[in-house]
Amino acid sequence: MKNNENGSRAYLFSIVLVAVLGGLLFGYDTAVISGAEKGLQAFFLGATDFVYSDTIHGITSSSALIGCIIGSALSGWFASALGRKKTLVVAGVFFFLSALGSYYPEFMFYDYGQPTFSLLIAFNVYRVIGGVGVGLASAICPMYIAEVAPSNLRGTLVSWNQFAIIFGQLVVYFVNFIILGEHTQPIINKMGEALYEVSASSDPWTIQTGWRYMFGSEAFVAGLFTILVCFVPESPRYLTLIGKDAKALAILVRINGQKAGERVLQQIKATVDVKSERLFSFGVMVIFVGVMLSVFQQAVGINAVLYYAPRIFESMNMGNPMVQTVIMGIVNIAFTLVAVFTVEKLGRKPLLIWGSIGMAIGAIGVAMSNVVAVHPLMPVISIMVYSASFMFSWGPICWVLIAEIFPNTIRSQAVAIAVAFQWIFNFIVSSTFVPMYNMQLGEMGDKFGHFFAYALYGIICIVAAIFVWKLVPETKGKTLEDMSKLWGKK
Secondary structure, eight states, X not given: OXXXXXXXXXXXXXXXXXXXXXXXXXHHHHHTHXXXXXXXXXXXXXXXXXXXXXXXXXXXXXXXXXXXXXXHHHHHHHHHHTOHHHHHHHHHHHHHHHHHHHHOTTTTTSOTTOOOHHHHHHHHHHHHHHHHHHHHHHHHHHHHHHHHSOTTTHHHHHHHHHHHHHHHHHHHHHHHHHHHTTOOOOOEEEOSSSOEEEOTTSOHHIIIIIHHHHHHTHHHXXXXXXXXXXXXXXXHHHHHHTTOHHHHHHHHHHHHOHHHHHHHHHHHHHHHHHSOSOTTTTOHHHHHHHHHHHHHHHHTOHHHHHHHHHHHHXXXXXXXXXXXXXXXXXXXXXXXXXXHHHHHHHOHHHHHHHHHHHHHHHHHHHHHHTTSOOOTHHHHHHHHXXXXXXXXXXXXHXXXXXXXXXXXXXXXXXXXXXXXXXXXXXXXXXXXXXXXXTOOBGGGBTHHHHHHHHHHHHHHHHHHHHHHHHHOOOOTTOOTTHHHHHHHXX
C-alpha cells in the first residue's frame, strides 16, 4: 500500500541505474582509444599496401567522433519513431557490434593479423558504429532519466549520468592497464616529418593482440546494458505522446504514487494538446538557449585542456605524471558528486555561473604561467581548478538542462539538435587547439600561442557566465510540463 500511495523509490532508482549504464558506455567508448592507439598504430605501420601516416592515425583515433555527430543528429528521429527505450536498445546493439568489430575487424572478409588499407577502413567503420551508439546514448540517456524522474529528483538523477561518463572513462583506464599487464607498449621511432617505424625490440603481443582486448572488453558492458534496457519501462511522456495513456499512468503511479501519478498524467496530456510538434512552436529562443548550452560546454575548451594536462604535469618534473593525472581523475569524480548532491538545493544557474568563474580563473592561470615566471605548482593547481570547476558545473548541469528545458512536444527533436551541436563543437575545439597553441609571435615565440589558447578559453568562460545569468531560466523544482508554460510566455 505504501508504494501505491507514495511510489517506489527502489523502482525509480533501478530504472535510472540501467539508464546510466548508457552514460558509462559513453565514457568507456570515447576513452578506450587512449590505451589502444599506440598498439593500433604499430599494427598498421606493418602494412605494405599503404603508408600509415600521422594524419591517417589521427583520423583513425578520432573516427568514432564522426559516428557521435551522426548518432546525436538522428537521435530525435529515433526517439520519436521508436521511443526512448527502443532507441537505447539500438544504442546498446551498436556499442556491442562496435566492440566485437574493433576487436576482430578481419571478421569474414580479411586474413587475421594482416594489416591492409581495406582492413583499416573496416576498423574505422566499426568505430563509427560505436560512435553512433555514443551519439544516441548521449542524447537519449539524460532525456529518458528526466522523463521518468519526479521534478524534485530530476536534477540529481540526470547528474548521475555525467558521473557515469567520468566513471566509465576511469574504468577503461584501469581495464587497459590490467590488460597490458607486464607487456609493454610498442616502441615507435620517428623516421621523418610524418613517417614512423616500429622498433624490432617491441613487444609483439601488444602489436597483434593487446589493442584488440582493450576494444573487445567493452562488449561485456554493452551486452549487459542491452539486456537490462529490455526490462525497463518506456518513458511515460513518450507513451502519452503516442496515446497510450493507460500504460503511462501505470508507470507514473508506480514511480510517484496514485494521486501524484494521476496529476502528472493530466499535466502531460495538457501540454500535448497545447502545441503542435513543429520545432519552433515555442519560439526561437528555447532552441537558441539549448544549442548555446551545448556550444559553451565545448567552447570553454575542456577537452583541449584535459588532453594536455599530462604533458603539463610531465613538464613540471614533479613526479610521475600518470599519478598526478589519476589524482586529477579522482578530483573530477569528487566534484561531479558535488553537483549530484547540490543541484536540487542550489539550482542549475548558480552552479553554472560559479563553475564558469572557476574555469576562467583556472584557464587564465594556465595562460599566465606560460608568460610569467611562476612556481611550478601554478599550472598544476590551475588545471585542477579548471577541471574541478567544470565537473561541478558545465559537465553535469549542461546535460540536466538539455534534458529538461525543452517542452514535451519538441523535446526529442530539440535535444537531437542541441547534442549534435555539442559534438560538432567538440570537433572544432579539438581540431583548432594544436595550431592555435603552436602560434608564434615575435620574441614570445610559441609562448604566445600557449598564452593565447588558454586566455581565449578563459574569456569564453566569462562570456558563458554572462549568457547563463541573462538568458538561461532556472528550472529547479519545475516539472517538465512547466516548460511549456515557461517558454509559452516568451
